[in-house]
Amino acid sequence: MHNSAVTEGTATKPKPISHRKPDLKTVRELYGTAFRCGKPGCGKPLYTMNNDTGETLLNSEVAHICARSEGGPRWDADMTEAENRSASNLIPLCLDHAREIDATPEHYSVELLHGWKRTQLDEHAKIQKAWPLTEDEAQQVSDASFRPDDYGTAIAAASSVTAAARAVGHLVETARQQRRVPFEAAASWHAMRTRVHRSMPRPWNATTGEPLPPIEPSHMETVPYARRLDEALDQVVKSLSPLAATLVAELHAVRAAVTRVAAWCDWVETAASAVLVAAGRWPGRPPENDDQVHADAIAELVRASEALSAVWRGQQAEQPPEPPEPSPEPVETDLQRLLREHSQLLDRSRPWARVTGRQYDPDLYAELLHAAQFAVALPPLLMFLHLDLETTAALASKVARNADDATFASLIDDAAAQEPLAIAVRLTQQLMFVAQKKERADLEGKAREHVTRLLLDADWTDQALWVDNRHHVRALLSGTASISTDDEVRDRLASAITRRPELLDAILLGVSEQSEQHDHHDFSRVVGINVHIKRPPRWFPAAVVAAEIRRRHPELQPADPDDDHSDEDDVRHLAAQVLHIETHAP
Template sequence: MTGHTRPAQTEHRPPTEATVKQLYATAFRCGKPECPRPLYRMNNETGETILNSRIAHIHARRQGGPRWNPQMTEADNRSAGNLLPLCIEDAAEVDETPAHYPADLLREWKREQLREYDTIQRAWPITDDQAAEAAEQSFGPQQEAAATAAAAAVAQVARCASRLVETSRQQRRAAADAAAGWQAMRARWAQSLGPFFDPGTGDRLTSDEAQVEPPRRDTEECESALRATLRTAKEAIEPVATDLVAELGAVRVVARALGLRCDQVEQDARSLVSAATQWDLSDPGDGVWHQAVARLEAAVQALGAVWHEEDARSQPPQPTVPQSEATACPPAA
């Protein structure tokens, strides 16, 4: 069996240091219009100016990167017109959540930044060494390493979430069997005593309507069996959920702009744990658990969508898993 080699992805060379100097000579603060942060900041103790910015590509220089344009030539890609100096926080955000920052918007920021320079005539005429530092911080290996770390963390979240869903699915089978045994016992007991009729109207009643319950001893035996399966489910599921929460913490560190999406995944994971460790006897379709699974899977997909530059809402939904008011087996202790 022969292997298949993936084609190499296109990658343009980084901008020259001369282009970097040109950028800082025509900008003073972050290119995001409402952001007041200067591109360099002053150390109050030493008076030294410290780089406080990164250079974002409007169209990425690597295939698959944010806002990649396959029609753009290398010369245009590494030109000043395709580059936007931003503060460190905003430079990270526009690349981590590119769906929220399309190229047209960044080009407008670029025009506004140049208009502001024309008005105030304030900029940072940096030295060759400073230009080299800005280029290294913006386009050097550490930038690619950070992107790689973020991609790996997002992928690990997806794997942990899938493991959580599958583990809860496996554990749910035993609980379903125990609940079915309980229901079968109640049906046999009702059949042995029935049929039931309303003494006033003579209408036939179900065992539930007649409020006929099996002996407490039989009920406790079935309830104990169901509780045991729910305790086992809790012991199996909670460590997987803990791993997922830990991986979400890693994503928050390496891709801060994904924080809201991580919060949603964590909330839905906790809802799934709650749903998987209790059982509603009046819900034969196990609806609460299925809803919890669907919401977690949707939240993970939304997290990946933002990372992969797909269209996603800026604010995630805030669903709550409804709790049935009908008789239910309480959560496992």
């Protein structure tokens, strides 16, 4: 049966051609007309001598100029077996260069190697030195030069390259045929739009009389056609994905069998991915006529496949495009590093929150106490909710949960001595909650006394107190009001700003709130931060603060917090909002 025979409708794969190896007579002829490696300038003799024993050692192989097996380096399909096995197609080379000319055949053309051959013969004619071989020695050279695994490698390579080419063909033809599915969906959408355009009178510009674009179909009319086009594109991608996966698998086999074509395999794989992407898109919504993106992607895949086949055959092949420069690894900023390290610390501490019986770890508690200095500076935003001061203090208290009474009492005293005030209050409160839950009444009372003293004794005429606790002012003053009253806190703040008008900016920032602005299309992406005072606490002395704002900024007008004030700094923006609040106060 011929190689092209068909069995049950499927063409049998033709076996790759592999010529018989040269006979021993040819090997003896080659070594009888050469002394050194055929590469000009190499100078290594074909045999070396052992200085101790005087024994000669084979230091060479017979290399094919045009490959013995189909798919091998510089394969010539028009060469007969007799020509392939003849001395004119063979050249003795040292071991290194025998391997080099086959590993990188693109650097060693047939013409170049024939030139080496002529130089080698010319040298023999000049120096009359060679290596006359016995039959046994010729057999040794033959065994070393023409290994049985060469044939197996050639068969594997030919099979893999052929299978990859076949997979490319299958993918290309299927992609071309399947393009009609979204084409028909787009055509239906076009037809619907045309019907609507014809059924509606053409509008015109009332001022110029010029015609306006036709009225588009309603959203309700458009949705079914848009859905049909999307479903058609999805269907095509689903039908092509298994074919692309098969192609990628074959390319892996090609790389394994013929490592020198790896760059061309990468080219084919990249082009196949581009075909999948192109198959899943249609230009324009509403749809436009198909563009060249899909056709160009297919053409690129065909080019890449043809180049792969050519380079495998040892023919001149188009070089693969240069791979794109890899995107630089993002550089972690100092803030990102601190956030990452803080998050990792909190993750290490969370087991103490989940399991109540874990022993007190003083080293971990000390780390959390130090980390509170970082957490206190985090603004109260959703993105930092799992890292903020309250979370850090709560985890520290859980780590300390099972400390003995003396140690726990010492931790309470130490917590109350921390600065700034927000850390002292928040950490002492959390220790109080833990003591309360563990029914350690004395320790709970001790912590409560500290919290009360800290809040009531805070000197709000001290600007550093406002600045250092900027993100926690509202919580601290609300805590103070819960212990005393809103009126007492309001009077204290009114007195502070009356005595220290320079506190105005710090008060505005401290009483403000912050919220995240998210991308409308990608809600996970934060695009900005809003700073505002929309609903001031009951203890906020709005009238007194507004009076100081008018004194310092007589030109400033009241502004609604929802108005856009992106051109103003935060303090002026907040001041304008306070004027708005005071103006509209009941």
